[in-house]
Amino acid sequence: MIAARLHNYHEALKVEEIDEPKIVGPYDVIVRIGAAGLCRTDLHIQEGQWAEKSGVALPYVPGHENAGWIHEVGSGVTNVEVGDTVIVHPFISCGLCRPCRKGDDMHCVNGEFPGIGRDGGFAQFLHTSARSVIKLDPSLHPTDIAALADAGLTAIHAVKKAIPVLGAGTKAVVIGAGGLGHIGIQCLKAYTPTEIIVIDPSEQALELARETGADHTVKVDGSQRELVRELTDGMGADAIIDFVGEKGAIEDGVEMVMDGGFYYVIGYGENINVPTIDIISREISFIGNLVGTYVDLQDLMTLTAQGKVKLHTSQYPLDAINDAMADLDNGRLQGRGILVPA
Structure with missing residues (x-):
């Protein structure tokens, strides 16, 4: 698949061919990315501000605001099916630790953060979990809602x-x-x-x-x-x-x-x-404030469906990732930048 990867801090991302993610566990989900939001955190990642906190190994694929369609599911997944339109909660949580039991997803002691601590959605496909995807009405296109996964x-x-x-x-x-x-x-x-x-x-x-x-x-x-x-x-x-x-x-x-x-x-x-x-x-x-919970994202999707929240965006093809990041860094973006894979 095509992906934009960060090879070295303080350098531009490289758009290149890498292997597609694979189903490993029964609750894994592969999402075909329809759109990925561009966040100021991506600039901070590029600057190395997250290097020690995330412990990520370079090169890797940023992108933590993702929406698309279910491409493949593990054997235990029951909440979504191949073809479903979904928005992806940016954090993968276990559901079993004390913070998860409290509904405090973002502080899961076993959690992972695609796009920050492991490969994210600046690519054609994303590996995540069944707990992280929210099924949406198929009338909603990923380009209209992807950035709500973190910005919203x-x-x-x-x-x-x-x-x-x-x-x-x-x-x-x-x-x-x-x-x-x-x-x-x-x-x-x-x-x-x-x-x-x-x-x-x-x-x-x-x-x-x-x-x-x-x-x-x-x-x-x-x-x-x-x-x-x-x-x-x-x-x-x-x-x-x-x-x-x-x-x-x-x-x-x-x-x-x-x-x-x-x-x-x-x-x-x-x-x-x-x-x-x-x-x-x-x-x-x-x-x-660290992102938000799964229920927060559900609530936001409800407000969006009610017409009370609308995302204003500027779209870029994935291979224009560095142009998009420059526009964000220099204040030329109105609303949220959206990257669309080819």
Whole structure:
């Protein structure tokens, strides 16, 4: 099969022919990839930020936002059949450990992460498990929903955590209206009555934010902190939902959250450098978010079917992977980049 593989950190991916994955166990599933989402995490992988955490051996195939059609199943698989349209939860969990029993898939003690810790979906076929696939209506095409497997899943996971603090009369600041942010805005609209303020340096991204439900948009141009303060009556926001996590976003967010507020960290790339006395005296809560659960993905698919969440995408053929990554890195993508195998 054709796949895009990372051979060395800080180098471009190579599109090449490799062996197709095979069924090994009774609950294995092979998915024929119809579309794979491009994530900022893929840039961080290329930069080597995940090298020690994932323990992956190079070369390998990135790609953790995948959708397609069931190509082959193991002898014990009963929830899907060959030909079914599916979206793939990005994590392979065992179902037996304590976190899995709690429904906390992302912390499975025996889990694997295709696209980060082993071969992923920047290819024609993906090896995963029956527990990881959600059967969809065949009217849904993978190119329309693939990136919801992580971008959407991470967004809804963070928003669901924030529901208890975002009741009527509250204000939430969304940092970043790109691939994750524009989904997060829609999830906030679906789940909460909060007033949504979106900040981003791109006017194009802010336009997308307005289209997807933002109540206010603020351009990052040096005046964003003051403008958010005005929009929050000088108090700051009840919640910051940060889909960027670098390039000045954290410093902005800390200044924009109210005392006693909540800061939901989704984007990453830099450190949170806040004196502990400030965290205590202002009583700020920082909450990390790692993708989401199987049920979160099911809920997201329901919202999508109801028309409450729509993914905005830019499509690339798989052999244009490095062009797509450059566009993402340089802020030229609107919405989410989608790679389509030949």
